[in-house]
Amino acid sequence: MTILLQAVINGLLIGGVYALAAMGVSLMFGIMKLINFAHGEFIMLGMYIAVVFTGVGIPAGLLGIYWVVIPTMVVTAGVGALFYVALLDRAARFGESPQILLTIGLSIGGIGLAQVVAGSDFKLPPNPVNGASLALGDITFQVGPGIAFLLAVAMAIWMAWMLKRTRFGKNARAVAESRETAEMLGVNAHHVFLVTTTISIALAGLAGALVIPYHYTYPSVGEDFVVMAFLAVVIAGLGNVLGSVLGGLLLGCIQSLTATYFDIDLSTAAIYVLFLAVLLLRPEGLFTAARRTV
Amino acid sequence: MTGSIVGSRLSRRRFGMLSGVALSSGLLPARLSAQEPINLAVIGPMNGSNAVGGEMVVRASKLAVEDVNAAGGIHALNGAKLNLIIADSTDNAQGAITTTERVLSQQKIAGVFGLVISPLTAAAIPALIKHRVSVITASTADSLVTPANGGYLFMIGPTGSALGRVAVDFVRASNTAKTTNVTKAAILYINNAYGQSAQKGVEKLVRESGIDVVLNSAYPENMTDASPLVTKVARSGADVLFPLSDVTDAGLILTALHSARSKVLVFGAGSGFTWPPIGQSLGEKVNGLFGAAAWNWDMKNVVSDPKLVNVTTRYEKVYGGYMPEQAGEAYGAMWMFALAMEKTASADSEKLRDALATMKVTSGYPTIIQPGLVEFGANGANPNVKAVMIQWQGGKPRTVFPPELATHQILTPH
Numbered sequence: 001m002t003i004l005l006q007a008v009i010n011g012l013l014i015g016g017v018y019a020l021a022a023m024g025v026s027l028m029f030g031i032m033k034l035i036n037f038a039h040g041e042f043i044m045l046g047m048y049i050a051v052v053f054t055g056v057g058i059p060a061g062l063l064g065i066y067w068v069v070i071p072t073m074v075v076t077a078g079v080g081a082l083f084y085v086a087l088l089d090r091a092a093r094f095g096e097s098p099q100i101l102l103t104i105g106l107s108i109g110g111i112g113l114a115q116v117v118a119g120s121d122f123k124l125p126p127n128p129v130n131g132a133s134l135a136l137g138d139i140t141f142q143v144g145p146g147i148a149f150l151l152a153v154a155m156a157i158w159m160a161w162m163l164k165r166t167r168f169g170k171n172a173r174a175v176a177e178s179r180e181t182a183e184m185l186g187v188n189a190h191h192v193f194l195v196t197t198t199i200s201i202a203l204a205g206l207a208g209a210l211v212i213p214y215h216y217t218y219p220s221v222g223e224d225f226v227v228m229a230f231l232a233v234v235i236a237g238l239g240n241v242l243g244s245v246l247g248g249l250l251l252g253c254i255q256s257l258t259a260t261y262f263d264i265d266l267s268t269a270a271i272y273v274l275f276l277a278v279l280l281l282r283p284e285g286l287f288t289a290a291r292r293t294v
Numbered sequence: 295m296t297g298s299i300v301g302s303r304l305s306r307r308r309f310g311m312l313s314g315v316a317l318s319s320g321l322l323p324a325r326l327s328a329q330e331p332i333n334l335a336v337i338g339p340m341n342g343s344n345a346v347g348g349e350m351v352v353r354a355s356k357l358a359v360e361d362v363n364a365a366g367g368i369h370a371l372n373g374a375k376l377n378l379i380i381a382d383s384t385d386n387a388q389g390a391i392t393t394t395e396r397v398l399s400q401q402k403i404a405g406v407f408g409l410v411i412s413p414l415t416a417a418a419i420p421a422l423i424k425h426r427v428s429v430i431t432a433s434t435a436d437s438l439v440t441p442a443n444g445g446y447l448f449m450i451g452p453t454g455s456a457l458g459r460v461a462v463d464f465v466r467a468s469n470t471a472k473t474t475n476v477t478k479a480a481i482l483y484i485n486n487a488y489g490q491s492a493q494k495g496v497e498k499l500v501r502e503s504g505i506d507v508v509l510n511s512a513y514p515e516n517m518t519d520a521s522p523l524v525t526k527v528a529r530s531g532a533d534v535l536f537p538l539s540d541v542t543d544a545g546l547i548l549t550a551l552h553s554a555r556s557k558v559l560v561f562g563a564g565s566g567f568t569w570p571p572i573g574q575s576l577g578e579k580v581n582g583l584f585g586a587a588a589w590n591w592d593m594k595n596v597v598s599d600p601k602l603v604n605v606t607t608r609y610e611k612v613y614g615g616y617m618p619e620q621a622g623e624a625y626g627a628m629w630m631f632a633l634a635m636e637k638t639a640s641a642d643s644e645k646l647r648d649a650l651a652t653m654k655v656t657s658g659y660p661t662i663i664q665p666g667l668v669e670f671g672a673n674g675a676n677p678n679v680k681a682v683m684i685q686w687q688g689g690k691p692r693t694v695f696p697p698e699l700a701t702h703q704i705l706t707p708h
Contacts, residue, residue, distance in 0.1 A: 223516070
């Protein structure tokens with residue numbers, strides 16, 4: 001029983017990181033109908049920015065390293081806004097395909113650029129979170145992934161409130177339903193897209209800043225997380241932002257339970273079996289029955 | 295008469311000139327071509343999760359080429375200088391194939407050092423055979439040293455199974471000395487050519503040592519979380535763990551072990567336990583960790599030779615960290631190529647291949663490779679080289695086993 005509980009907890013904790021990554025992907029798709037293939041590279045960017053901030057100093061105490069989270073989100077939000085204004089918006093004038101190709105190009109180019117600018121050294125600033133855990137009897141909770149999980153849940157709650165209660169959220173949902181109708185009613189779709197991209201990339205930055213205490217930073221690191229994010233988004237239902245959080249947590253649990261009781265190689269297989277089953281039997285996604293959030 | 299005398303003199307002069315031209319016609323082109331820089335290529339991943347390996351071999355190769363050139367170049371070729379061609383294989387097999395093909399097609403290459411990790415090296419072999427250019431590699435997969443390499447691959451360091459073996463030998467020695475009492479072992483290995491070869495060696499030797507293998511599990515290269523593996527190790531009841539890992543996965547496994555407050559003894563094998571990132575990331579926590587290494591900067595054969603100490607010291611000064619595993623092997627390999635050129639007085643890649651296959655080097659800079667003797671067997675393996683066990687002490691990996699290469703005592707087991 002202890003092993004089962006530990007496996008589920010481990011799964012939920014790693015699932016929190018997948019959920020954070022998936023939320024940003026899902027938000028952009030839900031509102032802008034755009035799959036951002038460079039989302040992993042924005043996570044990588046967030047990691048590098050956070051690592052640079054740690055160079056300023058890490059305050060004493062177990063959680064001291066997390067001071068970098070806010071400034072990293074601010075910088076990546078700025079990058080996101082610039083990304084929309086300078087690239088996505090311009091590419092949109094030529095249709096959807098150039099936007100998608102742009103994100104693919106940015107993904108490939110981003111890795112190369114990171115290699116040139118930051119070098120190939122693996123970066124993981126020494127900090128007390130790496131390897132730290134809390135124990136409850138025989139069950140341990142890893143501190144780093146635990147904080148990522150808690151913030152993923154907090155962000156999901158904020159996102160639900162923001163999309164349902166704020167003016168921006170209502171506008172965003174209107175644009176997601178029908179851009180033309182929303183614009184006729186006076187909604188500025190460009191503004192909605194700008195804010196959406198900014199939030200999405202800030203979420204990538206948040207995910208990046210939360211993993212640097214216990215995961216190496218290197219140019220291609222984003223690929224490791226974004227694959228799971230895309231799977232979570234599809235399994236949850238494309239564009240279902242809150243569903244993507246549940247999708248990330250579900251994938252984490254499947255990965256952990258399969259690896260613990262069978263084989264870690266089978267965990268990837270199990271996830272793809274679920275992915276295929278969803279595509280074949282429930283293409284709208286597992287968590288879309290209640291109603292799409294966006 | 296005079297004219298004839300003159301004519302005779304002219305004839306002799308002309309004869310002399312013609313003779314000179316004739317004599318030099320065989321030598322001059324060689325001399326001219328020899329004075330041109332001789333290209334040696336370093337091919338390896340410069341991006342992706344193994345880029346740190348690519349970077350270290352480039353650094354060490356540059357250092358070796360600078361040293362060869364500073365010492366007057368290749369004396370047998372009138373001081374021809376070496377020129378390093380650096381190429382990014384990327385981190386995947388297709389990239390390794392296309393990069394190797396492109397590098398060997400575009401210029402004359404005397405020899406190659408690469409490609410850091412076994413799957414990339416295996417992928418590049420057909421191109422190397424096709425262009426008849428030999429590669430000296432620090433890759434470790436046993437499957438590389440077979441007749442299938444066509445005689446064009448020379449593995450300067452120990453094989454993957456030898457790396458696994460030294461870890462098991464170390465545990466056995468510790469058991470004999472009553473330092474440990476290991477009865478149940480778990481093996482976790484990265485699912486690539488290196489991990490598979492090392493796992494075979496470790497499993498066989500662990501069983502032969504009378505230790506039960508209670509867990510033997512592969513894991514994927516792009517793993518993002520090792521906590522399920524650690525839970526599995528705990529479930530198995532193992533008292534020793536042999537993780538056979540690259541860089542990122544080693545970090546994840548060690549972090550997960552710390553988080554789970556595991557008491558299992560860890561004897562790692564693979565780059566993940568000896569390369570700088572693990573020391574940088576774990577900080578003080580790294581001290582005490584054991585790992586099997588293909589080469590280490592403070593082995594007895596290195597520290598007992600002042601000129602080799604000078605190499606490792608300069609590397610540390612220039613690059614700001616100790617000379618890591620594959621860097622030492624790259625440095626030795628570049629000098630092997632240089633010595634082969636001296637021996638054959640040629641930069642022809644086939645002649646160099648033949649020379650490498652027969653050379654037995656017991657002095658000079660290639661002796662940076664342990665135990666200070668380098669030669670290659672028929673399958674391309676270096677039969678004399680030994681894997682070593684390191685233990686992190688004071689933030690650096692120190693050689694602690696086997697006794698003939700060790701320079702440090704073992705500190706409290708990790």
